[in-house]
């Protein structure tokens with residue numbers, strides 16, 4: 001008999017915290033086999049685990065190497081669950097999104113989650129990666145005719161890069177061609193307002209909601 005959903009979610013989360021990149025694959029397969037919603041497995045299982053890891057790092061219980069091994073476990077679980085996420089269709093033309101982590105910052109776990117959620121919500125994603133030179137956001141958005149530019153950062157020192165990209169769009173007289181969304185743990189709605197961004201969200205689920213709102217497919 002299938003184990004209860006709650007027990008499997010708790011174990012998915014625990015596998016991430018305990019860096020069990022092999023067990024997590026078995027548990028994710030068991031979760032899939034039981035027919036529980038894939039989205040919940042990602043958010044309430046794997047991402048819940050990564051949130052706990054962030055807290056453990058802040059509390060100095062975990063160190064850099066631990067955090068990286070935990071993220072390996074999270075990605076191993078995502079590899080199993082992600083292909084089963086139901087893909088939404090928003091019509092013939094998918095709105096295009098350019099996403100990346102701003103220059104100077106290599107934290108990309110949150111950006112990758114936002115990307116996965118947006119991808120499955122029916123956006124066409126152009127992922128510039130991490131430590132992205134600020135001009136690249138503008139160049140890529142122009143090149144692909146993006147509807148939205150998404151910027152992520154986890155460090156206070158690199159936050160001004162977001163404002164700089166908006167400034168570059170203004171300088172070139174193309175600011176109103178794109179919606180700009182910002183996020184990452186030090187970013188807030190107030191900061192987004194202050195720099196003139198169009199959208200902000202505290203997490204990946206909210207990011208999709210906001211993006212849909214901005215392109216009028218909410």
Ligand code: B12
Pocket residue numbers: 050051053054055057058064065067068071104105106107108109110111113114150151152153154155156157181182183184185186199200201202203204205206207
């Ligand atoms: C994992 C981690 C690392 C990993 C990164 C691995 C990787 N590939 O990403 C490693 C170990 C490499 C690392 C390195 C460093 N780190 Co670090 N790291 C963290 C840690 C523990 C967790 C971050 C994380 O992944 N969280 C989990 C994800 C899921 O959450 P998230 O990123 O916030 O994303 C969610 C939302 O913010 C939102 N979101 C994210 N992006 C976007 C974008 C948009 C558009 C939207 C709408 C939403 C959105 O949705 C996401 C999903 O729900 C944090 C501590 C913490 N509590 O956050 C420190 C932390 C971010 N690191 C920090 C620092 C200082 C560093 C280093 C400089 C350390 C050093 N001295 O070498 C280096 C960075 C080097 C560099 N130049 O980039 C500081 C930053 C301090 C600051 N305020 O500036 C923190 C806060 C730790 C601390 N308390 O001091 N780190």
